[in-house]
Amino acid sequence: MSDNLPLRRSCRGLLVDGERVLLAQHSIGKGQSVWVGPGGGVENGESLNQTLARELHEETGLVLTGADLPRLVWIQTVELSEMNEQGYSGVVNYYFLVHVDVFEPASGLPVGAAGHPDAEGILDQRWWSLAEIEAAHAHGELFSPRALPSLLRAVLANDPPMTPIAIGL
Numbered sequence: 001m002s003d004n005l006p007l008r009r010s011c012r013g014l015l016v017d018g019e020r021v022l023l024a025q026h027s028i029g030k031g032q033s034v035w036v037g038p039g040g041g042v043e044n045g046e047s048l049n050q051t052l053a054r055e056l057h058e059e060t061g062l063v064l065t066g067a068d069l070p071r072l073v074w075i076q077t078v079e080l081s082e083m084n085e086q087g088y089s090g091v092v093n094y095y096f097l098v099h100v101d102v103f104e105p106a107s108g109l110p111v112g113a114a115g116h117p118d119a120e121g122i123l124d125q126r127w128w129s130l131a132e133i134e135a136a137h138a139h140g141e142l143f144s145p146r147a148l149p150s151l152l153r154a155v156l157a158n159d160p161p162m163t164p165i166a167i168g169l
Contacts, residue, residue, distance in 0.1 A: 005089035010039060022037070024036060035148075074165050077092050078093070147167065
């Protein structure tokens with residue numbers, strides 16, 4: 001990791017409706033994409049919970065309330081040289097588990113607004129069962145983190161960890 005550049009901090013939601021998780025498909029260039037929990041970068045002065053609430057609203061329309069209890073379950077640190085141009089050596093993604101009732105994701109922002117999914121390189125959003133993720137993963141579909149099937153299985157089968165788990169790419 002470059003000593004001269006900081007890591008970009010980002011919050012991601014694992015929105016779970018019991019058996020399924022909502023994932024967003026992001027373009028990563030050269031005709032490739034990756035499926036990841038909705039979320040995005042921490043702005044100056046924001047707490048992680050404030051970032052999570054803002055990003056989930058921007059990308060999915062979900063409004064977190066005091067009744068919602070997001071639980072930090074994973075911290076993913078990834079070195080990404082392609083982020084050097086943006087002034088970062090990579091990213092630290094904070095993944096929060098949020099239990100929700102199923103809903104149709106639609107941005108809480110008007111089209112064209114900063115933060116709207118269309119402006120963020122989001123191609124699609126959909127609810128996935130663990131079996132669907134495992135099958136797609138086996139056929140080469142990219143997920144982040146790459147070990148999403150096994151990590152998600154552990155979170156869904158057990159109580160979330162009391163201490164967040166550090167993970168890689």
